[in-house]
Amino acid sequence: MTSSVPHFKTHFANLFRQAANRITTVDPHARIELTRTKQASHGDYSCNLAMQLAKSLRQNPREVAQSLIEALPASPYLEKVEVAGAGFINLFLKSTAKQQYVQVILHNKEAFGCSDYGQGRKVQVEFVSANPTGPLHVGHGRGAAMGASLANILSMAGFQVTREYYVNDAGRQMDILALSTWLRYLEHHGVSIPFPANAYQGEYVRAMAQLIHQAHAQRYVHHPDQLVEGLPDSARETPISTDDELDQLIANCKRILGQDYAYIHNFVLTEQLGDCRNDLMEFGVEFDTWFSEQSLFDNGLVNHAMQLLDEKKVLYQQDGATWFRSTDFGDEKDRVVCRENGQFTYFASDIAYHLNKFERGFDQVINIWGADHHGYIPRVKGALQALGQDTSRLEIALVQFAVLYRDGKKASMSTRSGEFVTLRELRQDVGRDAARFFYVLRKSDQHLDFDLDLAKSQSNDNPVYYVQYAHARVCSVLAQWGGEADELLQADTSVLTESAELALLQKLIDFSDVVETAARELSPHLIAFYLKELAGEFHSYYNSTRFLVPDTSLQLARLALVASIRQILNNGLCLLGVSAPDKM
C-alpha cells in the first residue's frame, strides 16, 4: 500500500502482542485475532485475547482485559478502547483514521485490496478439466466460475497463481467420441450400423462428421461388414448397448481405419477442445496451462510413478491386475492402477499427474472438483503420501451441482439423449454477468438453486443489477459533476462525519480483509456477499444524502467518497468476472 495508513487488523494485533508480552509470559504463540464488530456500540474492531489468556492466567477475563488495555501501546488511530461483555476488548477508531482511506483507495485504484497474505507463494488452481467429449454444461459452469474467481482472489491476496485445465485426451471416452463421429460419418454415406445406445448421441457429433465429410469426402468410408466383426448378428438391426460390445466396436474401428484413426481421434479432440476454449473465453475464463493426460504417457511419467510406487512396496498383483494398497493410507478399499487387459486406469495417470504438479514446485495445489468425486480424495492423497509427498499441499475444493429453475420448476438436466442445458445456452439465456455472479452466490460446497428467471429479470430482485447499478449511479454523478479525477485526490475528507459516511468508510476498509478471507477459505461467495452489502449501503446513502451540494468542500469530499466506492465495486466485480458498467 502506497500510503502511511496501516492495515488496521495487523497494526492492532501487533499492539496487543506487545501488551501481552508486558503482562505475561504465557501463551507467546497464541494467535491474536482482531475481528470486525457487528454492532456499532461495540466499536470497530474487537479482540478476544483476554478471554483466551484468562484460563492459563487463572484470572477473571475482564481483569485480564483491563491489564491488556493498560499495557497497550498508544496508537494514533484509536479514539478509545474499552472492556465489554465477558471480556472483549473493543476498539474505536478515530474518524480521521477512516477518512484517510479515501485517498488510499483513489491512489491505488485497481490495486486496492491487494495484500501480501500469500507472500508470493506459488499456487496452482486446476479447474473445469471436463472431458473434451462434448459441450460444457451448466454443471461445469459453476466449477469454471468458482475456479476463475478463486484464482483472481488468490492473485489479489498475494499468491502467484497458475490456472490449469487437465485435458483427458487419453482415455476410452475419447475413443468413444472418435468412434461416434466416424459412425455418424458413415451414416451420412449410408453405410453404417444402428447407432450404439451408449455412444455420444449429441447433435455436435453429427456436425463434426459433416465437417470431416466436407474436408475429405469419402476417404474414410468402409464396408459395414467389417464393422460388425465379433459382434452378434443383431448388431446390424438393433443398436448395441453394452460396454463390451462398444469396446469391440472401438477395436474394429481402429483396425479398419489403421493410421487414419489417429486423424479422426485428433480431429474430434481438437474440435471439442477448441469449442471448450472458446466457450470458456466468452465466459471470461482463461487458463495458463492446458495439460494433456496423453503427455503423461508419452513422457513416461505414468510408468515412472508406478515404478516409484512399486519401490515403496505398495503395489501388488491380483486377478491379473495391479493394485495400489490405498487402504494403508485411509481409503476404504484398494484400487486398481493397471487393468487385467494391461491398460492403466484413470487413477494411474492421475497419480502421475499429481506427482508432476508437486514436482513442478507449487507450494500449494488446489483442485476444484465436482462434489460427486469426493470419494476419490482418499486414494489420490493416499498415493501422494505413499510417494513421500506432503499431502497438505493439496487442497480439494468440492463444488456441488447447480440445479436450474425455470418458472419455479426444475429444468431437466439429464446427460443422456443430449437433453442437458449447455453452458453456452445458459450464457445466451441470462448473460455472462448474471451467470458468473449467480454461480458464486452460494458457498460452493452447497447446492445451488439457479433461478433463471431471476437471473434474467431486469429488476431490483436481481443482485447482479443491484451491484452494477450502484456502480453506474456513481459514474452518472461524477459525469454530472464533470471534474477531473485528480481534483478528488485533493478533497478534505475530514468533513465526512455522517454516521452513514463513517460506516461506508469502514466498509471500504474491510475490502482487503474480505479478499484475504475469501482466499484463505477458498470462498468466492464472500466477495459476492460483500458487494451486495456495499451496494446496499451506497444506495441507502445515495437516497439520504445529496452529493452535488453548494458547499464545494463538502461536495468534493462526498464525491471522493463515492468515487472510492465505485473503485471497490469495480475491483470486486472484476474478481468475479462481472462487468462494471458506466450506464444502465
Added chain:
RNA sequence: GUGCCCGUAGCUCAAUUGGAUAGAGCACCAGCCUUCUAAGCUGGGGGUUACAGGUUCGAUCCCUGUCGGGCACGCCA
C-alpha cells in the same frame, strides 16, 4: 447397508471457522420521485438454528445418538 456432506425466518441463503441481542434478499403490509438514474430508498411483523443429550466463561459451529435430505461406494471417467 457403509462412508462423506447437509438440515438456520413461509422461500433462497449468510453468519469473519467457538464469540456479544443469529443477519440479508425475496414474499407480505405501510410509505418516498418538481431534487445527482425508482434497476433505488424508509419503516413493520416474522426463529426453541431438525430433535435429544454432552464438552465450557461462551455452541448454528466441536462430540454422541435419533430423524430427514443429497452424493459416493467399478479392472468407468
